[in-house]
Amino acid sequence: MPKALDFYADIIAAPATPPGRGAVAVVRVSGPNLKSLALRLTRKSDFKPRYAHYAPFLDENGSAIDRGLILYFPAPHSYTGEDMLELHCHGSPVVVEMLLRRLFALGARPAEPGEFSRRAFLNGKLDLAQAEAVAALIESASEEAARAAQRSLEGMFSERVHKLSQALLELRAYVEASIDFSDQEIDLLAEGEVEARLQSLLEDLETLRRRAQQGRLLREGMTAVIAGPPNVGKSSLLNRLAGREAAIVTDIAGTTRDLLTEHLNFDGMPCTVIDTAGLRSGGDSIEREGMRRAIQAMQSADRILLVLDCRQTQAEEFMMAQLPCGVPVTKVYNKIDLGGLSPGLEEAATSVVYLSAKTGAGIDLLKSHLMHVMGFEAEREDALAARRRHLEALIRTQDFLQRAWDELRHTQAAELVAENLRLAQQRLAEITGEVTNEDLLGEIFAEFCIGK
Ligand SMILES: Nc1nc2c(ncn2[C@@H]2O[C@H](COP(=O)(O)OP(=O)(O)OP(=O)(O)O)[C@@H](O)[C@H]2O)c(=O)[nH]1
Ligand SMILES: [Mg+2]
Known part of the structure; x- marks a missing residue:
């Protein structure tokens, strides 16, 4: 999970604007010590954080490749959580190419697809569901899809998942406590408390699944x-x-x-x-x-x-x-x-x-x-951008909760109830990325565009 800042020693650079001609193109740089890189690029210092400065972008001989705006975002107050630079130059593919070559000569390397967002995730700036919402927003093909992505990016999806996860955690603690004190013969079922809480968890999960299903349909159709x-x-x-x-x-x-x-x-x-x-x-x-x-x-x-x-x-x-x-x-x-x-x-x-x-x-x-x-409701206002991955995790969470419910009903074995609740919580954690592995991260971020 969130690694220490400056975890990455290397500097990455990539165009943030699409290829082709335009009025302005933006190149982004992320990594450690970018103030000194900015100094070598422009021979200017005194960059006020998050202010636009007009400056020349110089090649190795000191002549200007272009003149434009440079913005310096010192860590941790940037998209990636590292030092970042934004260079606004004229929107010519040739200028962008020359500027990038200069940045590579100054120690940067080309960013891989999604690498900025991946760093943002690893530095704890975004959770995984939010990082995926960034990609969803960029790719959205309709206004509804863009709004759903925005809601997820703002953390509405993650927040719901966290709430469910918190409720699950409390229920687990309750059930596990009853195992520890089983000699006092606490009867789970007779109390009705576990059953009621499980029921309300299942209902909340179903609501979230439906909202996510709408989001997935808006995105993937x-x-x-x-x-x-x-x-x-x-x-x-x-x-x-x-x-x-x-x-x-x-x-x-x-x-x-x-x-x-x-x-x-x-x-x-x-x-x-x-x-x-x-x-x-x-x-x-x-x-x-x-x-x-x-x-x-x-x-x-x-x-x-x-x-x-x-x-x-x-x-x-x-x-x-x-x-x-x-x-x-x-x-x-x-x-x-x-x-x-x-x-x-x-x-x-x-x-x-x-x-x-x-x-x-x-x-x-x-x-x-x-x-x-397909379960699509045209008028729904509360869709949350989600992918197949999220929906699968929600469905598996539901399965484990259902199993916990069945155990409670039929065997009343507190250990089995607790174990299913634990597994359910693990599935939820996959959504926001609290439990992940390198392969999954690689797969997710590889789908992003370069520069994002
Ligand atoms: N009256 C009427 N004619 C239809 C209707 N649908 C298709 N046709 C006619 O049926 C014929 C075949 O239509 P196509 O759409 O080419 O059929 P297809 O199933 O794609 O045929 P293949 O590509 O050869 O497999 C054409 O002459 C169409 O105008 C319909 O609903 N009513
Ligand atoms: Mg035909």
């Missing part, structure tokens, strides 16, 4: 793969959902061969929709390759939309057998304008949507069905 026999209107459905003629539509069976991907947004929920080649036996080698890719795409989808002509649903059983198992399926009975049917939705183990890709009737039913099955 879902992937739906459109599959089915040739000519049933798969590409027409993609076009209708996308609101544009993305795919070629003809009445020739076997029109689509390649995968076609559209990134869409249903009321704030990102949805990647993939159109595929029609599934049938035979076909030329191109079509067969298309079918192979279709199956592959389905395997990693959140949901398969099995499109069928509503007038020819006998193909259904054969089709269901072609689909990879384990991926949820929604059946789309298309061409209701030709079948004389009305738009509709039947919610079941395998739901059915009746629609017409051609007229658009029933399309909204499909969209709201997809949002519903």
Whole structure:
């Protein structure tokens, strides 16, 4: 956990602004003793902390690469918790490159992706969930996602996790005390106290999980793969959902061969929709390759939309057998304008949507069905940016709490209750990074962009 400041002996530098031309580019530097580096770069001293100073950025011969602003943030009052410099130069890739080369000559090295945030985490400036929220904010693709990221960055997610963790700790202490004094025959169940506290913990956890689930959906959304026999209107459905003629539509069976991907947004929920080649036996080698890719795409989808002509649903059983198992399926009975049917939705183990890709009737039913099955609530104001990792940790915490509850109910073995509570608390701690390992940190920060 938070290491001593100046844990890292080396200095890192990277552009903080995206590559390309612009009015201004910012280069950030973090590490020990940056005041002396600033002096060598500018031949100026007296940098007032956190003030913008106008200065030349000099090369090794003392001529100016550029003139701009330099800000000095002495440790520990900086993003990383180390000494930091921000250099604002003109937004030319060439100037940035020259400035970086000069910084490297002065002892800095290129920062790895996410290294600034990683240092911020290791120096205790941010916890892990907050550091991940920084990345989520930068990547957010919608206003809702940005707001959810901001809430997590401000620590709302971490705060909830800490509160739960604190309540768990108190409950553990209570249960463990009853083990220590078991000769006094404290009956856990009879008191009802443990049961009541466990119940309220489970409820709070469920609320948090739902808010995090919203956040994950805002960020990652879902992937739906459109599959089915040739000519049933798969590409027409993609076009209708996308609101544009993305795919070629003809009445020739076997029109689509390649995968076609559209990134869409249903009321704030990102949805990647993939159109595929029609599934049938035979076909030329191109079509067969298309079918192979279709199956592959389905395997990693959140949901398969099995499109069928509503007038020819006998193909259904054969089709269901072609689909990879384990991926949820929604059946789309298309061409209701030709079948004389009305738009509709039947919610079941395998739901059915009746629609017409051609007229658009029933399309909204499909969209709201997809949002519903993913647990997405469009109007929710309290989503917290979260990743799959966080949700998995929350679900595992729930599992251990549930086990503690079961032990309490059925065996009344205080040791087993206590052990499950301990395991539950450990899972929670993974979220904020109180319990982590190097591999996990490496994985998380590698996803960040360079300079963050
Ligand atoms: N009347 C009517 N025609 C439709 C509807 N959906 C698609 N079609 C027509 O059905 C034919 C096939 O449509 P596509 O979207 O190309 O079908 P596909 O499933 O992608 O076909 P392949 O790519 O060959 O597998 C085209 O002539 C479409 O205009 C619909 O809802 N109603
Ligand atoms: Mg097609």
